[in-house]
Amino acid sequence: MNLHVSGDIGTRTLAIIDAMKDLEGPLLPILHEVQAEFGYVPQESLPVIAKALNLSRAEVHGVVTFYHDFRDHPTGRHVLKLCRAEACQSMGGDAIADRVKALLGIDFHQTTLDGAVTLEPVYCLGLCSCAPSAMLDGAVHARLDAASAAELVQEARR
């Protein structure tokens, strides 16, 4: 294979790698940065990362697919994650999930047609003591009920 990296994604990935490859265990930080750059981890980035770090494509693919937070496609402008773990389920999480899905008109792993919100399940945010919980773009929200869930959807819609 040629060293020449073609296209914009390759070039931008290479710039990220160059800045971070001397870190100890650079693969995860690089993948986070790539996701921050593109909003997801483009498939075209993987061979570039593999080559630069002396890894195989398979190894990088294995790492990326292991973590649900690394995405292989772009999301909506906002990501709303609802906790689906045991504690939240026992505190009415199922009803909250149904309500949120109805308000957004989508199921888990889908994005609203206007591209505003992507809805995802998450298995434990570590907020079991104040379940049910959710996370909107990295900010956590707890003790949700029907009203606060609707507010959260409103906020995400914006």
Added chain:
Amino acid sequence: MSLIHEIDYGTPASKSEKMVTLTIDGREVTVTEGTSIMRASMDAGIEIPKLCATDMMDAFGSCRLCLVEIQGRAGMPASCTTPVAPGLVVSTQTPRLKDVRRGVMELYISDHPLDCLTCAANGDCELQDMAGAVGLRDVRYGYEGENHVRARNDGAINVKWQPKDESNPYFTFDSSKCIVCSRCVRACEEVQGTFALTIEGRGFDSRVSAGMHEDFVSSECVSCGACVQACPTATLTEKSVIEIGQPEHSVVTTCAYCGVGCSFKAEMRGEELVRMVPWKDGQANRGHSCVKGRFAYGYSTHRDRILNPMIREKITDPWREVSWEEAFAHVASEFRRIQYQYGRDSIGGITSSRCTNEETYLVQKIVRAGFGNNNVDTCARVCHSPTGYGLGQTFGTSAGTQNFDSVEETDVVIVIGANPTDGHPVFASRLKKRLRQGAKLIVIDPRRIDLVKGPHVEASYHLPLRPGTNVAVVTALAHVIVTEGLFDEKFIRERCDWSEFEDWAAFVSEDRHSPEAVEGLTGVSAELIRGAARLFATGGNGSIYYGLGVTEHSQGSTTVMAIANLAMATGNIGRPGVGVNPLRGQNNVQGSCDMGSFPHELPGYRHISDDATRETFEKLWGVSLSNEPGLRIPNMLDAAVEGSFKGIYIQGEDILQSDPDTRHVSAGLAAMECVVVQDLFLNETANYAHVFLPGSTFLEKDGTFTNAERRINRVRRVMTPRNGLADWEVTQKLAQAMGLAWNYGHPSEIMDEIAATTPSFALVSYDYLEKMGSVQWPCNEKHPQGSPIMHVDGFVRGKGKFIRTEYVATDEKTGPRFPLLLTTGRILSQYNVGAQTRRTDNVVWHEEDRLEIHPHDAENRGIRDGDWVRLASRSGETTLHALITDRVSPGVVYTTFHHPDTQANVITTDFSDWATNCPEYKVTAVQVSPSNGPSDWQVEYDEQARRSRRIAGKLEAAE
């Protein structure tokens, strides 16, 4: 005969020497420290259930089946990941363990198809065995839930199901049968070192993936077969097993491809070969294989194989099939007629590095004893003859100094002029394993070979030298080592001739040999050479591995001597982990040289002018031998063109395709009156033959091959020769037709004759090989166990000899008309001239030879990737497709020579090594330009080849 079942100890052996005693199931067991409890109990004959463990790989501890209970310890540790300790009291079977194991198996089986009766692994399935071993009787979870097994669940598409991947020509990947034990992933990483496989996803979504969820053929997979061997289920299965069924008996034999000489079990059903499985006890390969040896044996039953002897008057006539008797009588009378007419020296023979030692011995014997001259040569002439000469001069033996196991103890490796991942893949895997453990690597090669940088491997130094400047670079390395005082004075004073060292040291210390002085010449920066020299001299055990990139030069022998100097100067000879290691190209090129295939040497590298040696053979053979060396291959061809050489017997070598300057070779052959070719196929040389004697494959005969580490390995017949006779029988019958009283009943009798006449083989016999598995020569009274490492207590020649290595530039120079340097090599999936591998499914990886050219050179010439280009040298021209890559430096182009229609050797010149005539394949000045298609020569050649392959009464033989 039965199927050989190798014991799987579950985890690799420990290398410790300290012993530990523990109790397993009431039995006292003593094993080495660091051994796993699993292995210790297998040693004692107690088999602990397991799925993810196998002794080819490190313990992983994921299947949760091999749990044991240990007195005084809580829980149930996995026996594969728990090392033994003194006094442990281990139980492998308790009511609690039984319950847990059964529970684990229930979970496995709840997501596994229940089609055992129609499954290809039926009879060879560890999952099935384990279900039996733990007494699984019921699966309480049922089979209805989420699964990877069925394409549809209640009519709905099952997204977890994945269709079979049949992209690889030799094996299938059926993810529905996978238990995600990771054995394939670990085999690819730990054994092969390619890292082409991974587990994608997590939890119930986990699945084996080739590359980035690619099919196997598009992924990084090199098809070595390690994953297939490791798979405990039918997930990865040889297509041949799916087609034929399980084998019923197996025979251990030796691969007939490269010089690594891997041992395989040929697993058979009747006379049908079901599969080749690398043998764990094979001391060269230690249970590993590559795509060629493991899978590419289909040529042996290919329809192109010629099975009847054939004769023709003129090479423009069609072939006429005849009986063996007629063929032998014809050759005998023709050879006698030619000798009567043109003199005794007008005929000769070429031995084959593809054939067995015994067969090679017979061919040189028929030449010396039957033809009455020494006109015998071998294909080693064109590959490793400089190794024989160079190492013979410096150390006293014409062979590598180490065994392959030695690589496990090396600290710094120089790879020069070799591309092990393509040419010697199993050795490359063993080398990469050592590199991943921390050994350092220096690559000296014009091309950025895979070892320079790849998954988990990176060379500390890559010296991308200009082709033809090996001597200058190696001498510059020596310059640094000597002038910076990094040489091993104690070793040199003890083992070598000190005054010769002083002379050599003064020579290499001259300023003109400094890295700075040769920088302009070699194209390698002085800093790189200095760094590499320091690393090699001070990095611990230093070993040098080299290939044809060293020998196939006008200064091939000089480079070999320079390498030997370097090893002696740094004290890297005579113990494990060091040494000078030629990577031999062909399966038996070492053996064919050992067997006296050169015109000046009798078996065991004894010069033909030595009266005592000659007398040994004269007495035994009842003839008188000429004390004058005979003709080398190029001399035979020259003599043919001049009209004094008229007949040749060529066993298993395609000189027209493999030897340099094709036009000269074809002119020589065309000038002869009786060319006899013995081969599996109508090869390119056969286009100029008058007699064709069908050959047999390595599966069809008994014999021995000697690999690159001097290891004599048995080749065992597993099927009847399809052509009726093994190659040694053909030579014997030809000898009989010529009036020689030969009467060998079995190749073992030929080996007995070799042992009786050749001191370095004195103790070798088939019985002894049966007992030892294999031995490395010298194997005699002094070394009854053979010699894994040579020169242990001193050099064979006495004192190691330092020789001055003056760099002399080749006469083949670039200029305005031919500004680029062409170098040639090969690729993993194809072998040599490709006569065999082109007749297997290996062609999916390499359909044609392509010309690698640097983007800069391509742009200057208006060449785009994939374009037809014309490649021209002073000798000739050909055309092929371009591959634009920066693996080659600007100014250097590269191609392979696996396909006859490319005719790369039309381009190469007839310059050759000054000492041995080994041709300078690796340096040719060329020009590259855009082209529209095949050259006139290629079209003409194709037409001639097509016409000359006609067989009377048959449809045109297809190539």
